[in-house]
Amino acid sequence: MFSNLINSLVVISIVFIFLFSLLLVFKWLLFSSQWGVVTQNLPLYAFGVFPVDQRWRPCLWLLILAFLSIVTIFKPRWSWFGKVLPIAWVGVIPLGVGLLSGGLGLLPVESRHWGGFTLTILLMSCSALLAFPLGIMFAIGRQSKLPLIKYFSALYIDALRAVPLISILFFGQLLIPLFLPLGVEINRVSRAVISFTLFVAAYIAEDIRGGWQAIPNSQLEASKALGLSQAQTIRFIILPQALTIALPALTNQAIGLLQNTSLMSILGLVELLGISRSILANPVFIGRYIEVYVWLAGIYWVICTVMALLLRQLEEKVSIQRRIRKNV
């Protein structure tokens, strides 16, 4: 580090710059930041403009999600739990939609009241849940021997990957309503979920294709020799392995999807970023940009970290099962 004059100078100046910026950050944190813009608006960040007397519904859903995340990450040794957990994770998403929209004895709340953190999570989870099977379908379609299916899947995947996400979102928000006949209205949240689903499905399909191609051809020949049908080969040989191999890439997609939901703030949805911009327009909080964006960065960091941890658990679980199967 201090081998010659230039090296020492570089090291010293880097240390100096680092300490100086640290000092500035602390000075800002301690003296000039005002966190009222965050603390006074916590319910807005969490639930948006959801009716006050119904806020327990998004709150309950977030608590269930938090509970599921904690038990998944810390893995208590209840044997029945391992079987229930995947079903719970899939089931909690429609449950969230049900809790937010109401019906079945709950007061119906229209989607334009949804907002904040809840809406961000909902957009991400619904899109992911729908895009995953769709992506698998397109991945299988692309490997199909039927030319129509094969070329349609390839065309879809390549077309969607060649278009920027923001233009698909604009298409969904601005053009779909114009094409629909008068009186038929798909709400804005559903339109956003549809746009995200269509977009992400193309990427998921490509990730799975990556996993698919990593499987040696000899396995397919072996399954043919054993008399397995095409469907059985895909179901029992290819998909379990392809999905496992593709899992890290799929994790990437999930995290990217979460961050992309913030694009909806420029299309009028009041998700986490959108609600923050609305709060910043309140004359009482004008100019408190830095506090709000630091706070947002913190929230996004926490969600992404939790998601990464959850999917790491999934990776581990899948690979252990693989090892057991190998041993048997």
Add this chain to the structure above:
Amino acid sequence: MRSLLTGMLSITMLLAGCATTGEKQFSRLDLIKQRNSLICGVSGKIPGFSFLNSDGTYQGIDVDICKAFAAAFLGDPDKVQYRPLTAAERFTAIRTGEIDLLSRNTTLNLSRDASGGNSLTFAPVVFHDGQGLMVKKNSAIKTLSDLSKESICVGSGTTTEQNINDAFESISVSYTPIKYQDLNQVVAGYLQGRCMAMTSDRSQLAAARSGFRKPQDHVILPDVLSKEPLAPASLGGDHRLSDAMRWVIYSLISAEEQGITKENINEKLIQAKNNPQLKQLRRFLGVEGNLGEKLGLEDKFVVNVIQATGNYGQIYNRHLGPNSDVPIPRGLNELHTNGGVQISPPFN
């Protein structure tokens, strides 16, 4: 397959048929009354005009205009559903019927009004915005010509830049533009003292100033360099709704002209009821005649509006007045009697 196709075709034709026959007699006003709530498109992101309060309610001058409409149409200012819209979405939202009307600082201009353009119908202007200049209070700059040979911070590539150039050229004064990419940078440049003045729309200048450490040290010059008349809008061709909207705005202005406020409206109403001589007031407040009925509203719609929001001046002062958080000098938005352009036709 073929029967499926014909079936789909007939359904589409049926829907299209409904769409055209439905549009002719049915006014959006009936739909609002039937639904018993007004869906109002707002921005939700503009200080003083519409923003989200900590308790989750929308506030601002645009929001109060929505409340006035709801009070007039439905008799209750709280029967409004606010839908936050971005600038790009607003016209789609109104065309597809997602919202009933737009109260989202939309500039009135020909192509938005014309049926060959956005095909909207605008209510009277509720806020005359325009490009302005902000300077430091102690800088001895009082008018545009005082800025001769000084530097001015401006956002580049915008009409803002063009307008200021035109304005200085017309009075043959030279200045140095210091160009920035967006408004936040313009503000930062101005605060760092790189220029004597900064320019943008007056409402934006006022909003930016509210965020300054010492807002009172900066003044917005009275010169207005461009016209940005902001008005509520509804879909063109719906005369009953647009007429009703027009006269709700006029009632706000007329109330200020007559000195009727939120506080004294009940007093005035009693006065009008007891004194048959006050013909004009009686007509205005719906004690006599059927002005409201002609619009498809209650005769006492003016009373409902003023009780809910107060008159135009009160709405203005609440959100943009000298004691508010985003003070903007009234300028053109004063009544015609005080040197502005706000005037209401007679309620006859």
